[in-house]
Amino acid sequence: MLMPMEQIVCENPFGAGPVYRFDQVGSTMDTAKKLFAGSHQASLVVTAGHQKTGRGRIASRSWSDSPGSSLLVTVAISRESIPCALHELPLRTGEAVCSLLTGLLDEEVRIKWPNDILVHGRKICGILCESTSDAAYMGIGINCLQREFPQERYGTAHKRPPTSIVMEGGGVGDPLDLLPGLLSALYDALHDEHWRTYLQTHLFLNGRQVAFLPGEAAEQRTGPAEDEIICGIVRGIDDQGGLVIAVEGTSRSWYSGELLGPCTHGPEGEIHDE
């Protein structure tokens, strides 16, 4: 029986900071922020068996998990210890998770710009990064042991339900077993000189026509406003990590917004899943 919180033995490549394991937290992000404040550590890691109020980027989309079925982690790194540009962290964290899962699964793992990891177009991992004046926080939630995500509960008209490592044929006992490999992969990705190349080759829907909802609209609306959706072809990412979308031959980089998925225009201009 685990205690409500314990410091576990796990190599943390980011300055050998402590790794804390909780049975249950509100969110690993909030807990990491509280523990890091005033800790004078270069880094620390918080993982939990269950989080009650796990946050997605959009407040209305909380991250839900069944206790013990997911790897839920937040890695805190002091600002002076971050080896790359701050805005690159979500993409580089995506590289780390993609690399980890590629080693576990026989399936193609893709990075959906900028912070979801998909297998067969189904989300297997969500990433949420935040920064304050003293630290950056990389929150990672990987579905591991779940055996189903019913469409009627988790899917939407435009999205398929999530998936997990087990559902994709991967073998994993305790999600916590993946933590050392994840931290090692994260360290490598944050130091990877060729991170953009990795992203380009693992980018979901690269070269395909997509629906994209730009800017803050995704933050403020519970559903997309169809008249603001851009349909264009993904042309990779630029040197700042922005998503490049070509519309009628003109390419533009986007730094905020949401990639809704593949699309085609129907006869009345509506958007369909391909």
Place this chain on the structure above:
Amino acid sequence: MTIEYIRSLIEVFESSSLTELHLNDEGQEITLKREKEIQVLSAPVHSAPPAPQPIPAAGDAAPFTQEADTIIIPSPIVGTFYRTPAPDSPPFVEVGDTVKAGDALCIIEAMKMMNRLEAEFPCEIVAIHANHGDLVEYDGALIEVRRI
């Protein structure tokens, strides 16, 4: 050396870039010299102080003129400016508020990374130069504060 010859020499000299020409023709000498041109690059007539220039805001907000004793907090990255921590939450700060070091001022989101900007010193919020949801440029003016 006839007068016509001398005139033709002067024409050639004036059309050239030479500054001096000395000619000795069987005992008859002539020297042509050109004073250096002085080019006036600028000649300020008035010494009035320069007027304050409007500063472009980081996003879609109108250009503004900075007050004399204030400090502009710029955007550290290209991204979307948020005044609130969540859509249904009140703004971090309003004009006229005073904040202490470490208090949150706003969020800049880029590639879904939420970067919280915090006050580095105690200050009063003088003006907010971007609208909630604006796409802001690197180094663009976000918030104008006065140190207290």
